Amino acid sequence: FTNRHEVRKMTLDRSEYVPLIPRLKNVVALDMDMPGHKIFWSDLYHRKIYSADMNLAGNSSHHQRGIDSQMEAPDVPAVDWIHGNNHWTDSVPQTTPGATTDGTRRKTLISEGLEKPRSIVVDPAQNFMYWTDWGDEAKIEKSGLNGADRVALVTDNIKWPNGITLDMVNQRLYWVDSKMHTLFSTGVNGEGRHTLIYNEDKLAHPLSLAVFEEKVFWTDMGDRAVMSANRLTGNDITVLAEDLMQPEDIIVYHNLKQPIGKNWCSEKNFVDGGCEFLCLPAHQINQHSPKYTCACPDHMTLGLDLMKCVAAPTTTAPSTTPKTAAPIPTRAPTKQPAGPHLPPQLQQLPPPPAGSSLRTLIGPRPLTVHSETAVTGQSGYVAMPKVAEASHRYMLLYIVLPIMMMCLVLFGAVLLWRHWRLKNTNTIHFDNPVYRKNHRRTSCTSVETTARTATLNP
Template identity: 40%
Template sequence: EIGGFKCECMEGYMRDPRNHTHCKATEGHASLLLARRHDIRKIALDHMEMTSIVNNTKSATALDFVFRTGMIFWSDVSTQSIYKAPIDEGNEKTVVLKASSVTSDGLAVDWIYNHIYFTDTHKGTIELTNFDGNMGKVLIEDELDIPRSIALDPIEGWMYWSDWGASPRIERAGMDGTHRTTIVNYDVKWPNGITLDMVRKRIYWVDGKLNIISSANYDGSQRRQILYSTEYLRHPFSITTFEDYIYWTDWDKQTVFKANKFTGQNVEAITAMHMLQHPMVIHVYHPYRQPDGENYCQAVNGHCSHLCLPAPHINERSPRISCACPTGLKLMEDGQMCVEDLNKHTTGNATHSGDGSVIATTTQPDSGYIALIVIGSLLGSSLALGALLIQ
């Protein structure tokens, strides 16, 4: 038909029978995961039921999940720790990382290669660790001021983060720390939250100073302002997207809002105004937010002696993975083996096991061993020292 049009949806989506201009996921029921400082809540989007899944947190700030395993991860800036727990047994939490200082406003989980990436506003770093917290690395530490939100696309091998310091901007780099570049550095003041639309390959962000939601392509091109509002964007902190909508938290209104992600229209509050005290990071919990992808490190750890990380997909000839070394080690010329970095001191991290004992992990780079010192929490319990060979 001349002058006519037809709406089509991407694979995995269908036209909404109630509105044929919108697309809906063909499977699953979406929920929102919300950190609220003193607890973490789950909000069902189909019938707006809110339940608490983790209670008695000190100051829960950032969170993410692995849908495949039903595990959630979150940071607590008061206890300076990163935790994990099954989403249906949220109070059975385990400490992943408890270092001398973990002030993480942003946390993102690589659901394919099984790593946690996080920003540390106190140290001005972007770091990663495995899900057990016993093998970590500082990925980026130069020219960072106050890094906040972080988002990952492990299929493409890119990570994105916001920095609201003296030179506010949004940057991206490969998930191995390479090919760092700034993608947004003008008309931006407080880029609090960012999220990725992995279907359309676009990044969305909220600006708490300018009262706007914007989006751009992964490389920063074709930037668009989605919504400007001093009513609904008084102090936005976090944003997520799913289907044709964006969802964000607002500190001033203490609620979660929803709007059309293309036009910014049809704004509505998901929860009652001023109902949510300290609404922090928000995520849509649905399998489509974590699409399946190939783990190129799965076979013999990518021939890496320690960390195997996804590399940025720049072109068809780009390597899929790169080997990296935990803090205190350096990569040999073969690009696979890690040896002791004599310019850095051996480092250790303290974590807590599920039974309350303290596990001090010390990397012994020259031998390729990790020594585990387990100190019982009960008075008079024995001290055990063991060594685990990492190949």
């Protein structure tokens, strides 16, 4: 099992408990290849998947980088020990890739409809893979090892599905839900779901689990321990190791865990089934179903013979978006899933500067991602379109002109109202004879005329 900076080994009877791979940066996931006597692990600090011979794993000079490119937050590797491939989940680009175990040939198998893929397990005997997704619509899904015929198995009564494992003998899936503090099991087709253990103390924050014979084993971040119980009844819960730093993944290294099967990609002495790039096994729906399918790199597609790879057709539509200029800083909101109080080691720390280790909550557990640059773009921001200056002038006119027109209309309305009021007001004029015009002058004239007449008469 992993303990952040090392991989430890413990026998089932606990008679031996020793470090297996020491001095690691941030190991979070494990798997094995029993026929090849190899162990695989993913390191989130380096964002790579490594491998080593089981007997030489303690010597760092024998560590091999299997998959070391185009990885952001590689999680649990799931080794197909029959066909020589490796599957894993990456929660940052939200994909489920597949590749050869040496990492030389790689193909993204599932990239749509994933929110936060977490753990994955494969069944190369039946050619299926199963994975957990703890997004807003948490679920457990299943598909062929070639990514075909995808179907959801569990969609209800599920919150934070973490680790998942497969009992190949009984064809039964087991998984832990860290928010519900529960260990469940179900058939490989989603039938016969069963709650095996519900215990907030012993399943405080479970991360991964493994099944072997009559026992189920799991790691718990909250309890910082490795525990086991009866896989049929859930009883006999036993603490196997405690006071650990950060126990994450656990596997059972035993020959019975990986039985030998038929590699259809090497049938009739064909190398990779005659595929030019990558041969992926296909699950059998009926007797006429193909045993495998060929796959091409993500930027290419299969030709007419379904074996060779050709350039993928590109259809570029004319862009209608304006030219981008200086980037405008934007910040996307983050959503923290609601849940119980997490232990101190699960609390999210503030983001460090670029070039340092970024500790964040990816899945319902902490992962450490070593990031060269925290965001994309020259300035680390999302570029937004710049509005042309002419559009600003037009916008100004659209605002000022209506205001001026409204002022003119109001002014004209006031003038018309005043004119109408003056016109329709009735006035009455009174003439006073005393203060009439020319009154004094007319009286004087009358007096002078009378006097003149008197002097002329005898």
